[in-house]
Amino acid sequence: MATPQSEDQYSARHLSVLEGLxxxxxxxxxxxxxxxxxxxxxxxxxxxxxxxxxxxxxxxxxxxxxxxxxxxxxxxxxxxxxxxxxxxxxxxxxxxxxxxxxxxxxxxxxxxxxxxxxxxxxxxxxxxxxxxxxxxxxxxxxxxxxxxxxxxxxxxxxxxxxxxxxxxxxxxxxxxxxxxxxxxxxxxxxxxxxxxxxxxxxxxxxxxxxxxxxxxxxxxxxxxxxxxxxxxxxxxxxxxxxxxxxxxGGISEFADFLASDAPTTDTWRFEGDGDYSETVPMLDDNGHMVSREVERRMHVDVALRWGTGYDTTVKSFVNIIATPKGGTHQQGFEQGLMRTIRAEVEKNARRLKVGNDKLEKDDVLAGLTAVVTVRIPEPQFEGQTKEVLGTPPARQIVANVVAQGIRERFAATGRMQKAECSLLLDKVVSEMKSRISARAHKETQRRKNALESSSLPAKLVDCRSDDVEQSELFIVEGDSALGTAKPARNSEFQALLPIRGKILNVQKASLSDMLSNAECANIIQVIGAGSGRSFDLDAARYGKVILMSDADVDGAHIRTLLLTLFFRYMRPMIDAGRVYAAVPPLYRVVVLNPGSKPNETIYTYSERELHTLLKKLEQRGKRYQDPIQRYKGLGEMDEDQLWETTMNPAARLLRRVTVSDAAAAERVFELLMGNDVAPRKEFIVAGAQHIDQEAIDA
Known part of the structure; x- marks a missing residue:
């Protein structure tokens, strides 16, 4: 066994000098x-x-x-x-x-x-x-x-x-x-x-x-x-x-391109310059590096607009190089924005009925699309990958340009400009009130105990276990499915929450509309971790949430609506891999055995799987009961069948819902569930040729 070198044996000749490339x-x-x-x-x-x-x-x-x-x-x-x-x-x-x-x-x-x-x-x-x-x-x-x-x-x-x-x-x-x-x-x-x-x-x-x-x-x-x-x-x-x-059109056109929602304001454009000095090493006439103080000028160009949506998109650039992790220029942008919008809200506090509540950054950024660019000689990046700007004076210069630009907008005397600014303040204050309401809503939700159980929705059929890791919440479609699932479940760790029909499409609705919707509010209350920015994954009452809907078009639509709710307001549940879709069988094939030998029941989950099974049975000379049962809904199963195929952890098939690319997922949800109808129609028309018409329930 080799012994490590002692301190006196470790000398400069043991150092590797890597030259050039x-x-x-x-x-x-x-x-x-x-x-x-x-x-x-x-x-x-x-x-x-x-x-x-x-x-x-x-x-x-x-x-x-x-x-x-x-x-x-x-x-x-x-x-x-x-x-x-x-x-x-x-x-x-x-x-x-x-x-x-x-x-x-x-x-x-x-x-x-x-x-x-x-x-x-x-x-x-x-x-x-x-x-x-x-x-x-x-x-x-x-x-x-x-x-x-x-x-x-x-x-x-x-x-x-x-x-x-x-x-x-x-x-x-x-x-x-x-x-x-x-x-x-x-x-x-x-x-x-x-x-x-x-x-x-x-x-x-x-x-x-x-x-x-x-x-x-x-x-x-x-x-x-x-x-x-x-x-x-x-x-x-x-x-x-x-x-x-x-x-x-420059960055004004860029901001319009990035925005996916209807506008609350026009696209505002602010430009300005700021001077600062910094000490940098420079080559002198003899080729030696010497430190000198130099005067710099930074040019700031910002385009921003608020829309009716709730997502925030801020793209920042330094000399057209993207800085996805922000830096001092983006900090300055947010600082100038917050300082000015807060001051305008305080000026109009009586009309807006804000009381003593204070705006937070997320209230102002909701629905904002912005492009922040600065041009500066020799910017100081943090690392060769240039993802973060580190030049300290950029913060104050950008903040001043943004604050000045917004003040001028609010000081404008035109009727359209005044109406636009009023709409913006209403939106920001509405976001603040919704946040406060959601926080209060969350504070009333805690892991159940004997005193708190009465605050949960009456529809909830809860489990006995307090072990979050083991517990499962099945969100089921309608009372008929609940009637079958209730005796089928393992009441020790499986809870049931029925929803009535199709819930609200939260991609088109505001936060307050979502919270006032009974079905959405019940789901959020039962999970017990809040919603949106205040969602706390550690407070979730169940380790798994399983969406159990019928294997038909309506069931797929309900599942999509539920996933939209989770994606928009409970995203950490999806990121943590705690949201699943149950996969109930489509067909039940009873294989007839001769004599006193009991018949065999086989479940298949797709048309292809069914045809493959039938072909194998024919090759083996096996007979099966005709007609083959086709399940169109969970309510058609008895409790033993539902447990065996869909709820038994040892035998069931679940699809875990994941988001590998949040931006791509956002685009898909906006396409399928958003306000803009034209792209959705194009998507449906383009995909119509791939639809099996016989698979559509009519």
């Missing part, structure tokens, strides 16, 4: 976050952002992104082109410096880019280090220059028959730098083309480029830079996809 390949997660699809996409964003920064600086008005079937990706722009001359300190061409040297590039000073997203100088070189092959072509000065790299090392690929591949024979450069001219560029044409193959030694096999993510990012960038055209081509399959995005 070796550090990136050794610890890729430090630079791109992960080596799955997320990290793969992050590499692509780095290359795209370099092209976008050129457009942002006013050079070039189009970017093309192409996904090829060999696994490579191409990004082409019409910017100024990467410099091709020799960089004096390294003696290397500008192209080689950009793609092989960490913390090298044109964005560390303010002379080349006033506001850029790529600021750490590691984006292109990191992508190069993590690529099996990278080719770059630069159009500049009437010539086309080219250079290739294998896993970050510059050299020459010998491509047989001109087919480019990362597996082609490779010869690294022996000394110096080579940037051959491979052709002529049209007069006045400049730009850069980067094509690379992600390294399978780094990225996991399942990592793929997501077309949906690319489309969303291309659309988003086109909104943020009016007039820029972004073309996306997916050539990975026979069905080529080509989509182009170009918008002239």
């Amino acid at each position: 070796d550090a990136v390949r050794k610890r890729p997660g430090m630079y791109i976050g992960s080596t799955d699809s997320r990290g793969l996409m992050h590499c692509l964003w780095e290359i795209i952002d370099n092209s976008v920064d050129e457009a942002l600086a006013g050079h070039g008005d189009s970017i093309t992104i192409g996904l090829d079937p060999d696994g490579s990706v191409v990004v082409e722009d019409h910017g100024r082109g990467i410099p091709v001359d020799i960089e004096p300190k390294t003696g290397l061409s500008g192209v080689e410096v950009v793609f092989t040297k960490l913390h090298a590039g044109g964005k560390f000073g303010a002379s080349n880019y006033g506001a850029a997203g790529g600021l750490h100088g590691v984006g292109a070189s990191v992508v190069n280090a993590l690529s099996a092959r990278l080719d770059v072509e630069v159009d500049r000065g009437g010539k086309t220059y080219a250079m290739s790299f294998r896993r970050g090392e510059p050299g020459v690929f010998d491509d047989p028959n001109g087919v480019k591949s990362p597996d082609s024979p490779f010869t690294p450069f022996q000394a110096g730098t080579e940037l051959p001219v491979i052709g002529k560029a049209k007069r006045g044409v400049t730009g850069t083309r980067v094509r690379y193959w992600a390294d399978p030694q780094i990225f996991i096999k399942e990592a793929v480029f997501s077309l949906d993510d690319l489309l969303a990012r291309a659309r988003q960038t086109a909104f943020l830079i009016p007039g820029l055209e972004i073309v996306l081509e997916d050539r990975r399959s026979d069905e080529h996809v080509r989509q182009a995005f170009k918008f002239d």
Whole structure:
């Protein structure tokens, strides 16, 4: 057994020094976050952002992104082109410096880019280090220059028959730098083309480029830079996809696109600037880093609108780079919003009847769709992935711009503007009152005991056990199903709550409407954990909630309405995997056995399963009772059948309801259950051809 080194044996010679791009390949997660699809996409964003920064600086008005079937990706722009001359300190061409040297590039000073997203100088070189092959072509000065790299090392690929591949024979450069001219560029044409193959030694096999993510990012960038055209081509399959995005309305158009509900206010646009100073290290004339205090100017551009819905969508950006985890600019936006709306509510407290109640952030943000953008030289991000802005002065500058803009809106004298502001205050105060009402409602709900049981709905058939982990609540469709389920259940740990018909569609209703609906209120009261923002998963009275509805169209609709209620107001139950859908059988097949041997009962859960069973019985020469019983409702079963097929934990089949992508789930619920009828009609018409008409109960 080896003994650990003692302290005096551990010296500097035991330290590993990773030079150049070796550090990136050794610890890729430090630079791109992960080596799955997320990290793969992050590499692509780095290359795209370099092209976008050129457009942002006013050079070039189009970017093309192409996904090829060999696994490579191409990004082409019409910017100024990467410099091709020799960089004096390294003696290397500008192209080689950009793609092989960490913390090298044109964005560390303010002379080349006033506001850029790529600021750490590691984006292109990191992508190069993590690529099996990278080719770059630069159009500049009437010539086309080219250079290739294998896993970050510059050299020459010998491509047989001109087919480019990362597996082609490779010869690294022996000394110096080579940037051959491979052709002529049209007069006045400049730009850069980067094509690379992600390294399978780094990225996991399942990592793929997501077309949906690319489309969303291309659309988003086109909104943020009016007039820029972004073309996306997916050539990975026979069905080529080509989509182009170009918008002239800027972030006002972006906010309208993001909003899915009817407007309460118009889209408001606030712009402003703020100055601040910061101490930053800068290169002096001798090439040494010295700290200097510099004056900065930040430009703030915000578009926001309130709608009749209740969900909040706030997208924040720094130099058009998305900051999904927010940062100081988003904190400033919320601070300015809260401060001003609170002051307006206090001014109108008598009309709004707010009493001593205070607005909270969620009351103001309900139904809000906003796009917050700042442009700033050399922003301070937290980490290379640039998901959080850390520049401290941004908070106050953004807060001031937002507060000033909202004050001006409320001070407007036009009749339409006044009515709009009045509607907004009514909505915000209504959200506050609903929150307070929901909190009071929740405080009356506790785990049952002898004194509290009378406060639960009379319809509830509760279980005896106090063990939340073991207990189950079946929400059943109607009194007929309850009549069968009551004697069928195990009363020790299974509780029953019948609902009458179809509950309220809460996707279209307000919080107060939902709470005043008897069926919805009963479900929330029985689960006992509150609703919406005040929902407390630890207070839930049951470990499982099982939706048990008939296996027909109405049953599916009722199940969808119940899932909408859970998704909107009790989402943590779904996130924790505690909501299930029961799967009752569709058919009961009685197999006839000869003589005194008892008959065998087999349940099937689909048409296909039934036909497969009947075919097997015929092959074995077995007879079965005809006609085969088809269950259209739970009430058609007797208690033994219901227990055996649907309620017995040892034999039943349950579907767990999960949400792997909350945004996608939100879109589906809005499509199926929301106010906008036209998209739902298109969805139904498009899917009509896949419906089995014989399966519809008429």
